[in-house]
Amino acid sequence: MPYLVLALAVLAETIGTAALQASQQFTRPLPSALVVVSYALAFWLLSIVLKSFPVGVAYALWSGLGIVFIAVIGLVAFGQRLDLPAMLGIGLILAGILVINLFSGTAGH
Numbered sequence: 001m002p003y004l005v006l007a008l009a010v011l012a013e014t015i016g017t018a019a020l021q022a023s024q025q026f027t028r029p030l031p032s033a034l035v036v037v038s039y040a041l042a043f044w045l046l047s048i049v050l051k052s053f054p055v056g057v058a059y060a061l062w063s064g065l066g067i068v069f070i071a072v073i074g075l076v077a078f079g080q081r082l083d084l085p086a087m088l089g090i091g092l093i094l095a096g097i098l099v100i101n102l103f104s105g106t107a108g109h
Helices: 002-022 029-049 055-078 084-103
Strands: none
Touching: 002 029, 002 055, 029 055, 055 084
8 A cells, every 4th residue: 555655646746747847937827736736745645655664765766756757758748858878867766766676675565
């Protein structure tokens, strides 16, 4: 169950960040409201995850997955391309997430 809540927290954070881009510096009301609601939901869900995961692990998973997903959304929705060093860095983030989940005893398995 903690992984489902974490996935929902990542989803909410990713929606909020995409809406942040669409809000055009909070000049568009609907995307701006979506930013506030999505981030509030994301942090609330993350706080629930902290019952099962140490804060460092929970935040690493939440922020790392959020980075990966928003990079994909940036490419697809906003046409923002990444250069090779950025893609390698995101690959390292994914590798770190895998290491935590596959080998760490601190992740809530």
